[in-house]
Amino acid sequence: MQQILVIARQTFKEAVRNKILFVFIILGLTTICCSVFMPVVGDGREKIKIVESMCFRSITFFGTLAAILLSASSIPTDIENGVLSTVTTKPVQRTTIILGKIIGFIYIIGVLLIVMGGVSYALIKFTALKQSHQGNSELMVRDQFDPDTLQITGEPTRKIGNVSWIEGGGKGSSVWKFKGLYSKDRNDDLEIKADFLVESKKRYDWGIPVNIKIINHVTGKVLTESIEISRNKPGLLRLNGESLEGSGELTIVVSPENSGDYIGISSDSLRVFFGKKSFGYNFLKGLTIISFQFFLMVIIAVLGSTFLSLPVNILFCLFVFFCGNITDFMRDLSTVINVFETHEHEHGLSALMKKSNVFVILLDYVIRKPILLLSYILPDLRNFSVGKYFTDGINIPCKTVFMSFGYAVLYTFFCLPVSFVVFKRREMA
């Protein structure tokens, strides 16, 4: 343990003395502070949103870049310089070296995170304060509730993919049940966000009228509202939280007002935002998730450094980072390439491919299968993206924090032993 810390401290010292840490801090802080000067359309809330999302973007970007560049270069540089060949002649296990390095990177990135996080927090608070002087609202964090169940009543609907279409004019309606809507302050705003697809036989200037009925089963109170939903802007309905009256349960019935109008819904197109949560706590959760992503990148970079040379390793890490952000795209791509599923009436090249010839098999084995495999092996880094929570002012569910933690642990469990084994066999020539 003592040796691990010695190596960790050494790694940290190196990063401080060759000034790479400061470069990243300065770059990060510059972009963070630039967010204040971003032009904003809209009210003070928009301004805060911009600052928040810019802050998180810069922390994620520069943090990840630092994590990759520092941890991917450290061990290969040490090997190339021959320093590690001296260190390994001391009574130090090679696993100790790896662990020491990792802890050293954690120190470095921790400092980066604390500095950038602290400045971001101050900046966001400051912006919010300035806006509240102008009569605008404070930092708002709410819980997001996804529907518990969705029932579709009335006429049988058309279903395309996972989107169900409902016609208005009393022909059909969607019934959404929400549970667990509790808040300390019943006067908090309750916001309903309807993110539907819309289709109509008539032409509307703006959107189609939709009826929303909010039913509280405990009190029997029913509230009916009508909003317009357009093709590309989700409908928003803001209510006073009192309509809940402490029941914590709500049924929302949604249907288009007129026949000939259609809404396309899937199981989570209706969401409820409610409650007031501490911004600071949410901020901390966001930073925690980001730090898990940094840790994940460090683990992967260390794995790479046990057998790759410096430039190759940096490329490898950037590749993982890039592909980790587009895993679902990669999966889609591999379905596109899936030439075996061509349709009967096709001609030309695709028809040719229908028969399994050498080319098709080659394509399958050289491109499609590897891409698919890669998309499952690589970490899905979108699990770690917290920007969306801050732009919408949503409380990050603890589940998300645990998920990202689990993700980091999972990869650690797979990558670290491999690093140990590979590094043990590595020749320090």
Add this chain to the structure above:
Amino acid sequence: MNNDIAIRTEDLTKAYKSFWGRRKILALDKLNIAIQKGEIFGLLGPNGSGKTTTLKLLLGLITPTDGRAYVLGKSTNDVAIKSKIGFLPEESCFYRFLNADETLDFYGQLFRIPGKERKLRINRLVEQAGLEFARKRPLRQYSKGMLRRIGIAQALINDPDLVILDEPTSGLDPIGTRETKDIILALKERGKTVLLCSHLLSDVQDICDRVAILDKGKLQLAGTIDELLSSKNVVEILIRNLPDEAIIEVETFIKEKKGEVISIKNSSGTLEDLFLKIHAANISNSKTDV
């Protein structure tokens, strides 16, 4: 196992493979040596003969293709035994941003030497290396010879029983060379074992008890210096203050006895002696200046 043996190799072989595993370089071919405890053993050979490869194998930095090696009675990948070994690599590689003190401290901590003891040793070693004037300078500002000196200091931080030195005198000035040789001899005095490799024959000749000569990865010769160098029918006589005519008489006398005179010349001393003399004079001058 024999307890007096510090290092033993059995058919130690190393072939470097290229990345694709095809082109092989046989760097070391079936080396068998045994090094006694308490002796200074020199490994000689031309460039690329496999000296460094041998040392790396002994330290477990690289894995042998074939054969075995035992160091202080243990296999080479035993980590614990390394606390008794000091190693000076061929090239002086250190963390460039650390200064001399920090470098020695770093290695001392890796050996788990307690703080107080570590400080004492560092002071002594820095002094021994003659680097007090530069101990707070980062190593990236060091000259080659200075790095060599800190390298030797680093190899001795754990007061090792076995010291392995790869070309200890390369890059050192004559005084440094002399000092290093003295350090090595002092180690022997204290019962330590030293394995060094070099292609500077004079270095080796001065201090080594036994040598092995490698060429193209193969052991060519091994034995004590005297064994290897003594030629039984050549005698050297050093004479002082003999008049010239007496020299001629001696020469004719030798011829009468059917001996063959190979050369007669004035003893000239070595450049090393001259260098040391000048440096010594400088030191005494600068002392009187102060």
